[in-house]
Amino acid sequence: MAPNDSAETNEATGTVVGRRKAARYIVPFAVAGVAAATIGLVPALANSGDPDLPDITAQELIEKIAASDEQQLSGTVKVTTDLGIPSLGGLAGSFAPDAGSAGSSADPESKLMELASGTHTLRVAVDGPDKQRLSILGESSEYSLVHNGDDVWGYDSGSNEVYHAESDGNERAGGKADKAPEGVPGTPKELAEKALAAADDTTSVTVDGTAQVAGRDAYRLVIKPKQSGSTIGSVTVAVDASTGVPLKFTLAPSGGGKAAVDAGFTQVDFAKPDASSFSFTPPKGAEVTEADEIEAEAEKNGTADKAQKDLSALEDFQGLNVIGKGWSAVAEIDLPGGAGLPAQGSGDVPAQAQQFLDALGDKVTGDFGSGTVFRTRLVNALLTDDGKVYVGAVTKDALVKAADTAE
Numbered sequence: 315m316a317p318n319d320s321a322e323t324n325e326a327t328g329t330v331v332g333r334r335k336a337a338r339y340i341v342p343f344a345v346a347g348v349a350a351a352t353i354g355l356v357p358a359l360a361n362s363g364d365p366d367l368p369d370i371t372a373q374e375l376i377e378k379i380a381a382s383d384e385q386q387l388s389g390t391v392k393v394t395t396d397l398g399i400p401s402l403g404g405l406a407g408s409f410a411p412d413a414g415s416a417g418s419s420a421d422p423e424s425k426l427m428e429l430a431s432g433t434h435t436l437r438v439a440v441d442g443p444d445k446q447r448l449s450i451l452g453e454s455s456e457y458s459l460v461h462n463g464d465d466v467w468g469y470d471s472g473s474n475e476v477y478h479a480e481s482d483g484n485e486r487a488g489g490k491a492d493k494a495p496e497g498v499p500g501t502p503k504e505l506a507e508k509a510l511a512a513a514d515d516t517t518s519v520t521v522d523g524t525a526q527v528a529g530r531d532a533y534r535l536v537i538k539p540k541q542s543g544s545t546i547g548s549v550t551v552a553v554d555a556s557t558g559v560p561l562k563f564t565l566a567p568s569g570g571g572k573a574a575v576d577a578g579f580t581q582v583d584f585a586k587p588d589a590s591s592f593s594f595t596p597p598k599g600a601e602v603t604e605a606d607e608i609e610a611e612a613e614k615n616g617t618a619d620k621a622q623k624d625l626s627a628l629e630d631f632q633g634l635n636v637i638g639k640g641w642s643a644v645a646e647i648d649l650p651g652g653a654g655l656p657a658q659g660s661g662d663v664p665a666q667a668q669q670f671l672d673a674l675g676d677k678v679t680g681d682f683g684s685g686t687v688f689r690t691r692l693v694n695a696l697l698t699d700d701g702k703v704y705v706g707a708v709t710k711d712a713l714v715k716a717a718d719t720a721e
Contacts, residue, residue: 321619342389342575365531367555372519375535375553376510384560388439388581389528395431395575398691399571418603420468420477425450439491447591462592468596475597476596479605516540516640527552527561528579539641543712544568545692546641558582568709572689637704644706644716649697676710682717 370378419425437449444572449458455472468477499524512517521537532552539546542625548567562578596602634648675686678696685698687710695705696713704717 321479340498357376363556365526366606367524367531367533370521370533372521375533377519378520378558379407379510379535379560380558381552383556384557384559384584385442385624386440386586387582387584388587389437391436391438391577392433392580392585393429393436393575393577394433394573395429395577396469396572396691397574397693398689399430402462418468418477418601418608419473420457420460420470420475420603420611422466422468422477425468425470441587441589441592445587445592447587458594460592460594462594465532465594467596468593469596469600474597474600476602477605477659478596478602513537514640522550524555525552525562527554528582530561530582531555532561541640541642543708543715544641545694545707545709552578559584565692569691571691592680619696635720642706642708642712644708644713646716646720647703647705649701649703678710678714680718681712682720685717687713 340399353526382538397666426610435451437447437451439445439447444461444463446461447458452472455470457471458467458469460467460469464480466479469475470513516539518536518538518540520538522534525532525534532554535551535553537549537551545568547565547566547570550564550566552562553560559583561582563575564573565575567574587626637646675688678685678687682702683698683700685702688695688697689710693705693707694710694713696717697702697703698711698717702714702717702720704720706713708716
């Protein structure tokens with residue numbers, strides 16, 4: 315067993331949102347494919363008992379993760395996400411009725427969102443930055459996303475629809491298509507560093523024994539907030555003792571109950587995957603939609619302009635003020651125009667969307683005035699009646715306290 319040792323790391327930097335087209339979808343591969351071998355996905359603990367491994371300190375284990383450079387793997391991952399958000403059902407269309415009108419069921423943008431809730435079984439294969447495959451297994455169908463060089467293919471076997479995107483030739487010549495956008499981690503080492511970078515002096519990082527994950531010996535790295543008021547209780551990462559690759563990731567809420575994120579390898583192999591894993595030819599009779607066609611149709615229908623206006627609206631936010639630090643930090647944002655929630659029955663919000671908001675919201679009051687707190691198991695947000703937003707991975711009481719402090 316490894317002893318309880320602690321270490322600290324530096325604060326995280328932000329990430330950059332990628333463009334649509336092939337380069338944009340290399341990012342989900344980095345997260346769902348290579349990330350399966352780096353920031354880790356959660357447990358498949360064996361019943362054979364904890365392995366007896368040499369002692370290691372938390373700092374040594376962090377350095378082992380950062381030094382790992384495994385870029386070839388294949389395996390099966392089980393992911394369960396329970397953020398406490400009511401089922402969206404058809405509500406996406408209520409919030410954005412124009413969305414998806416020009417799309418394809420094989421478009422990765424919609425398919426990968428399904429991983430945000432429920433339990434899913436994935437098959438992953440990675441062979442460096444140019445070749446990745448992610449398959450989401452359903453009861454009677456399968457969705458596959460394949461990146462091979464310049465091409466990204468999405469295939470939904472249920473609808474027999476195919477999505478295709480390719481990078482521009484000049485991007486490829488400049489080397490930009492081989493990696494995720496600047497600021498987004500794209501290698502195992504970068505992903506591991508990002509996963510640990512948020513730990514600062516408000517954080518406890520310890521080695522808490524060992525485990526077996528997918529038949530491999532691993533150390534357990536446990537990250538906990540030292541502060542009160544956070545909705546995050548702990549993060550546990552099982553790190554492969556041989557390669558330094560994280561094999562599992564468990565995020566436990568401070569409120570107890572089952573994990574909010576519980577994802578991990580049930581089988582993993584670090585050998586080079588077969589080249590056929592990254593080959594794709596549209597099946598006979600499949601409907602193939604090009605990414606450019608979706609964009610052109612969106613522009614024709616005005617949805618592209620609407621999206622651009624939405625982005626412009628975001629630029630009208632009056633900056634961002636952070637109250638507190640570390641795990642109990644709360645972001646304060648002024649909404650454009652100083653408007654709070656539309657009054658119930660005003661007609662400004664579709665009925666289904668209003669029901670969704672009501673299901674999430676709790677009315678609160680304080681020195682700041684009054685407002686509504688929208689809660690999940692992790693991230694909570696207070697929207698005041700005078701158009702301010704306070705958001706963070708903190709409790710309702712911590713949000714109200716932050717709003718009172720800001721006044």
